[in-house]
Amino acid sequence: MTETMHDRMVARTRQLLKETLLLMMEETGFSDVTVRDLTLKANVNRGTFYLHYRDKYDLIEQMEDELLVGLQKNMNSLNYQEMLECSKLNIPYSPLVEVFQYLKANGRILKSLLGTKGDPAFSHKLKLSLNNGIFEVLNDRIHDPSIPNAYVSAFATSALLGIIEYWLNNEMRQTPEEIALIYLKIKFYHLQ
Known part of the structure; x- marks a missing residue:
């Protein structure tokens, strides 16, 4: 049961980061997006970001x-x-x-x-x-x-x-x- 809840949390975090990146791309463009700005806008810790993606x-x-x-x-x-x-x-x-x-x-x-x-x-x-x-x-x-x-x-x-x-x-x-x-x-x- 805990693993299922963990999987859902991971999926939600990944989806949030994707949605936030998409929003920022629409606003400023991909080249201007930084991991710092992305995590701030998504309200996600940078360490959490790096658990899912290299950059x-x-x-x-x-x-x-x-x-x-x-x-x-x-x-x-x-x-x-x-x-x-x-x-x-x-x-x-x-x-x-x-x-x-x-x-x-x-x-x-x-x-x-x-x-x-x-x-x-x-x-x-x-x-x-x-x-x-x-x-x-x-x-x-x-x-x-x-x-x-x-x-x-x-x-x-x-x-x-x-x-x-x-x-x-x-x-x-x-x-x-x-x-x-x-x-x-x-x-x-x-x-x-």
């Missing part, structure tokens, strides 16, 4: 890794052929809707990490995560030996990231279903 870079890296692991889990269920079929029928593809639901649920942190006050390296990490999703399959669909697979993946990844960033920066006005359908229409426009 602010470790904290943000763990936040990013958690986010990307969750995204990858959602991306793993995507199927190129099923996406194409849904596009032809003009209906949202459920696994892609789930990806956008996950992105929406994590929209605040994504927007902060990708923004000018966030982590400049995160965009590259996100592209790698997206590329390891459905875009490896896309390479098999293009039968032009003059186009190296790496360029196909780079194009597809950048296109999806562009849609995600635009959606996030415009207050995610479209529902996950709507944005998934928009993405499908753009992705398979040449086949319609």
Whole structure:
């Protein structure tokens, strides 16, 4: 019983530190955050911070890794052929809707990490995560030996990231279903 209570306290402290870092990133930017300021704002002892993280870079890296692991889990269920079929029928593809639901649920942190006050390296990490999703399959669909697979993946990844960033920066006005359908229409426009 004590271990369970301890685990909950650890989880609460870690969540508090993450939320406080996110707030400070929105206010001043990650580069201006110090562990001292972070712990003061979170009302957490610096020693407690160091029980959980080496420094602010470790904290943000763990936040990013958690986010990307969750995204990858959602991306793993995507199927190129099923996406194409849904596009032809003009209906949202459920696994892609789930990806956008996950992105929406994590929209605040994504927007902060990708923004000018966030982590400049995160965009590259996100592209790698997206590329390891459905875009490896896309390479098999293009039968032009003059186009190296790496360029196909780079194009597809950048296109999806562009849609995600635009959606996030415009207050995610479209529902996950709507944005998934928009993405499908753009992705398979040449086949319609």
